[in-house]
Amino acid sequence: MINAMNSHQLLKTIQDSFIGRDTIYPLVDGSSGPRRYLDSAASTLMMQPAFEVAKEFLTHYASTHSELHYAAKGASQAYQWAHQRVLAFVGADTNIYSAYFTGSGATAGFNRIAAELSEKRPERDVVLVSEMEHHSNDLPHRKHSGETVHLPLMGEGPSYGGLDLEVVTEFVRKYGERINYLAITGASNVTGAITPIHELAQLAHSVGAYLVIDASQMIAHAPISMQDKSLDDADIDILVFSGHKIYAPGSPGVVIAKSSLLADMPPAELGGGMVDDVYLDKFIPSSVLPDREEAGTPNIVGAITLGAVLDILLRIGMDKIREKEIRLIDLAWEKLSAIDEVNLYGPAPDVLPRTGTISFNIQGFDHGLTAATLNDYHNIQVRNGCFCAHPYVREMLKPELWALDIDPDAPNSEADVERKRGMVRASLGIYTTEADILALVDAIKDLVARKEEILSLYVPEGSNGYRHREFTPAASAIFNPQRALEHALNPPIKCVA
Template structure:
């Protein structure tokens, strides 16, 4: 099978891509899943690899029965696939799995580096960061300085390199590391990582990259960009249920003490003392690992490597441009973040429709058009606040009303459509048509919804319970009934 055929076959293989849901009016059809920035769908052949591994399931860390030996080997293979995928020389870098997402990796690195280099008490973090790549640094360091972005109001985004240079000059050898996202989870704006690495290294600071929103969308080369630490979540790259991933220079890991202690990371333990192992990644992976998740993720990375991330990126750029042009041509629609013609972006497009709260947009896209998008501030409150600065001033909120806080919450945010390998031009066209439809019948839509909570909306006549769609109890009952 050639690359293009493999790509086409993988695109068609995602589990849940065509799951059918009901819509207002009684029809039922396959969903359009545009919530990949939160979590991607599962790539079926990779799931199959994990499933097959279960036939041989055993824990790792033993070589003496077939299954344990196989598990250890396959777990090791997953680490190799990670390194290969981000072009990290295994002599220089080591990959380890941590927690259930990227958050564990940031907490781990922040705690360790604060302890290892206490004389460097400043961390530089961009204003675009997800809270996961901001709050752990705030927690462990004396001072976190936020790097501003380019542009203003709804076009705010992409690192301001000039301001970064000035901050580096100002804080110089006090900087422990610079932590930036590879691509924003709000606007998709891509950071020039090699340039940031070069500036960081001039003052002996490390570069930590949050690749959560980049890993499934663009090629990443740790070798070329000279990145010290890269962190991402497996569930953002077609392996839901897989662990968080950290790839770090061995030289960095050799300097830090392990944060988590327990089985698998010690050479020997006495009542009086214990000796941690020098072997990486074992030292960083205390406890029984998520072996199935890691192997599934390894399989995804292997398959994507065969296709080539350049090709994946090329396909996505086409869809981003199409979506940007289509959505921006609709009256009353605001798109956020830099224009893709000015700054490269991944397939994440945040938007608002005039007269619609973000929750209403997301609910109506779901209920009327079977399109699944996310809404809110996407755990990037400072960035979203900046993007909405002008609009919030102009919004008609009665600050004396008893529900003023709720009103603000309902307005403070956006809807976000985000792409995956399974996204087609038809999906983007469906989104553009749906947004145009909603924008054109605002009064009618408003009349059919009531606000719930601080940022939700519920259709007054159409509201299937989640259990009608999927219910673990029903699945179990069906199994038991079938078994007789």
């Protein structure tokens, strides 16, 4: 059935398939209704057909690393299939690249890569990162490299963002062969600003540096290829992303790297599965990739779910998904920029290509208040704060914070300052519709119109949050694992007529 669909029909079917897209939640006015999930940059929802593949695999579940009973053989082959799906998704030539899965998302991948690359080339003591990196693609390099240099971005104030290749060129010339690698995000998790990754690869290679791309925010939104045959020497050396950002919650992080690069790096993690032999006084790491990089029993179910998602997305075509998202970004930007009380951040989409991640504030509302009221009054789920990209967020907020006499860079600020040092982020997924965007716009207009009422009804909580004085449904009333467990153990008796 699905095979007979064209990519447009498949996109529509898949959009409607997500688990939890329409979950019903209570609202302040006593009503309840389906949520609108605009928090995909943090984590995406689960794609049902991929989940079904994983569920079927569970009926054959066994661990990998054995070929001698049916289930173990099946698991080993399915796990290999997941690696192949990853490589195919980013157009990686399997003669050149290997993929391996890491523990906890992209963060595990960056920590591994930072440790391994610094050990591989200690004489190259500099790493270049950009000022818009997520902490996961910044702090591991600070820990392992001699010096981590932050590349400034384009523009200034609220529209700060995006890499200027001329500026990168200057820094590459300045640090030259001291640079071990550049570690740069493919798209910002705050503003969606997209990086020209292959041009960056050329610049890195001009001084013998590697290019490490953080694809966490790009992978689900735009086509990515490890190689760009139209440019010389523009291959990406290493690409890292999290499976939970691409419709496979619970799946592992992914590293795709040139096999030649991995082959002569000592594996960062040791244990079962990655060695050929172990003696009391020595061990011999496997030379087989990805085994060498995957110590321990892998997250087979998560990897298979992710493999299935990537296969489906390839069938739809990432270019189609990008086209659809661009329409929604343009709509959102146009409507939100027409509201006087809304401040939008990052370069406008007609200035720099962006993914569907839009950060904003409503004047007179702390970021936590906006997020809480969008949830409580309008069933719209967004994220707020600094999104683990503190330097970037604070740079964009500087003019606003100075106007309030707040030092954006003051460490350990008071809670009432922290409540102002942040933004609200609405982020899209493949399931996001025009109706979701219009609902967000209407909701913001409603909040603006009811500002005084809202301010009187909410009290601040902690450094990031706000709580309605009377409407405070407990999280356990929404989902309670113990209750779900009792329900699973005592399913309602089915009446047979």
